[in-house]
Amino acid sequence: MFWVRVFAVRLIGMVMLLSMTTESTSPEYHYYNQTLSWSNARSFCRVKHSDLATVTSMEEAQLLAQTAAGRGDAWIGLRFIGTARWLWSDGSGALSSSYWDELEPNFADGPNPCAETKEGGWNDLACSTGRALVCQGGATSPYYSPQSYMGEWTFSRDYCRSLGMDLPTIRSRSQITTIFNAVKTDVWIGLFLDRWAWSDESPTSLRYWMVGRPANLQGCAVVSVTDQGRWYEEQCEAEMPFVCQGGFKSQRVLMKLKMESHGDLDRSAASAQLLQQLEAQLRSQGISDFQLSWKSDIRRQDEINENPAAESHGPGP
Incomplete structure (x- = not known):
């Protein structure tokens, strides 16, 4: 105005x-083709808009991919902070109440595990392990389980997202019983250990990494113009284009x-x-x-x- x-x-x-x-309440992304380090790009975005791009849903992830399409890979507002937190894959944030089995999580399979649910509670294990799958969030049924499916955590999450669903977010012990009774075996849930945070301090835990990323567990996140706009990590000192969010100040x-x-x-x-x-x-x-x-x-x-x-x-x- x-x-x-x-x-x-x-x-x-x-x-x-x-x-x-005034800034728009709906997602608004702005692509800048000039090349800056991650920190300088963030400073630029905070002056012109609100911050580097934050993604809170798969709809926004697709909008971000469309914004960068045909241009070039670009910084977004996600960076490695080192502090480990258990987060839910559906973007709902950090773990509030837990139902771990006794002596779990024990990190026996490494420092960056994912979580499965057993009949009695949760267990942490390598995300590359094959497990049965249950998706949560369907329009007609709260859970969906494909027959004879065994897959890694990342592939399982992406399969659920392709259906407009996600891996289960557990809020009560009764959910554990319901899920286990549906498949009669151990299954993945949407819990994963994460060491990344958004520049604008958004609590969203949605991640859209390329398969096998982040590999170095450090750096800053980049949206790729290939691979459906998924993300990978790069050294924060590298100079590249970037995507800001929010209206012009x-x-x-x-x-x-x-x-x-x-x-x-x-x-x-x-x-x-x-x-x-x-x-x-x-x-x-x-x-x-x-x-x-x-x-x-x-x-x-x-x-x-x-x-x-x-x-x-x-x-x-």
């Missing part, structure tokens, strides 16, 4: 143009116009004509969201009349 205030005086008119744009622009008039502009039809001409100029520049108003500043003109030297900006004769 542009607010324009015209200060009218008898001989001099001043126009103040205030650009005020407010800007204030001051424009001064000098006008010669034989009458009082505040009481003259010239004021209405001036506003019409200014409106036409703004619209010709593609600016459509603005308001125009006229405000008198007779006192300033009286001061100039009493002391004409006050208006001079150059040296005297």
